[in-house]
Amino acid sequence: MINTFGLACLLLSFSALAADPAPVATPTPIKSGQESAQFCRHCHGEAGISLHPDIPNLAGQNAAYLLDQMNKFAAGKRKNEFMEGLIKALKPEERANIALYFSQQKVMPQPARNSAQTETGGKLYAKLCVYCHGDNAYGSDSIPRLAGQQTVYLQLSLKRYRSGSGERIDPRMQSYTRNLKDNDIDNLAAYLASLR
Ligand code: HEC
Ligand code: HEC
CATH class of the missing domain: 1.10.760.10 (Cytochrome c-like domain)
Known part of the structure; x- marks a missing residue:
């Protein structure tokens, strides 16, 4: 409990602060x-x-x-x-x-290691994902950028949405990953990681 004297002191120090703001940049x-x-x-x-x-x-x-x-x-x-x-x-x-x-920091894409994989992944991306994540996979506002993201992280995230394991719950991502095979996920991740 704060007494009247304590309260008065507090109020005084507040008004002192307000009257004399410190000149910090x-x-x-x-x-x-x-x-x-x-x-x-x-x-x-x-x-x-x-x-x-x-x-x-x-x-x-x-x-x-x-x-x-x-x-x-x-x-x-x-x-x-x-x-x-x-x-x-x-x-x-x-x-x-x-x-x-x-x-505001720069992304560094990883070099594509398997061009057949990235090509297949690119086709699947254009069919299923481009609508939300955009042509260059830059996303927008609340939709994440995927271009240049880490391969294993992409695979992990897609599998989690697909299985509904509960680490992340998003109805849109759950429905778009539902029918993906492991192979599709690997191709998509390889493609996305290679983008700038
Ligand atoms: C209907 C819109 C929509 C579609 C279509 C869609 N996504 Fe997403 N995606 C989202 C949203 C929204 C999130 C963020 C969800 C969250 O908060 O967990 C997301 C998150 C992700 C993430 C997690 C990114 C991170 O940084 O953790 C990955 C990976 C991803 N999407 C890949 C894909 C792929 C691959 C496809 C196509 C198979 C796809 N998405 C289709 C809307 C969409
Ligand atoms: C000990 C390691 C560690 C440290 C330190 C750490 N993170 Fe993380 N962070 C992770 C891991 C692992 C994930 C992926 C989690 C997952 O999806 O299960 C993650 C995910 C994230 C994500 C989600 C990214 C996406 O694409 O969806 C954000 C945002 C984030 N971290 C912010 C931060 C911030 C801000 C800090 C510092 C204040 C920080 N992290 C420090 C390990 C770390």
Whole structure:
């Protein structure tokens, strides 16, 4: 319980703050995002290019999508124990700044290793996926960019949507992956990872 004297002191210090704002330069949202994202590089790599094939690149990903996924982790709607705990500890403003920072970083596509695979994958993509993820697989707003994403991460994500295992739930992705065979998933992932 706070007494009247404590309350008066608090009010005084608030009005002092308001009357005399400290002359600090406000960092830009992107710069703040870069600072808050220091820790992320251990897994997502320097400037969002992941060093692990099963961990997603964040570089060049759409800002609204990144923010949406962070909020899903924080709310336990997307399951990954580590990511859930980490994002919960970030304030909404930090999440937004981090999303903005990564969205502005450059993507580095991986060299295509098997051109027959990428060709088949490309045809399947044009048939099933282009409607939402776009001609260049850049996505839009809340639809993720897939171009240049890590191969194993793409495979893993598609299999999770397909099986409905519960790590990620999205009715659209569940219906579009339902009839894919493992082979289709490998081809799609090879194609998408090779795009710029
Ligand atoms: C210990 C490793 C690790 C660290 C550190 C880490 N992440 Fe992750 N992150 C992962 C993994 C693994 C996934 C994939 C989770 C999945 O799909 O199951 C992921 C997924 C994500 C995604 C979803 C990307 C997508 O394409 O859907 C976002 C956004 C994200 N992380 C943001 C961050 C941010 C921001 C930080 C730093 C504050 C961070 N991560 C630090 C391991 C890490
Ligand atoms: C009707 C629109 C729609 C279609 C068609 C669609 N997607 Fe998606 N896709 C989405 C949305 C929305 C999300 C984000 C869902 C979420 O929050 O988990 C997504 C997420 C993904 C992800 C996860 C990306 C990441 O960074 O974690 C992959 C991979 C993916 N889609 C691949 C595909 C492929 C391959 C196809 C074609 C077989 C396809 N999608 C068709 C709307 C679509």
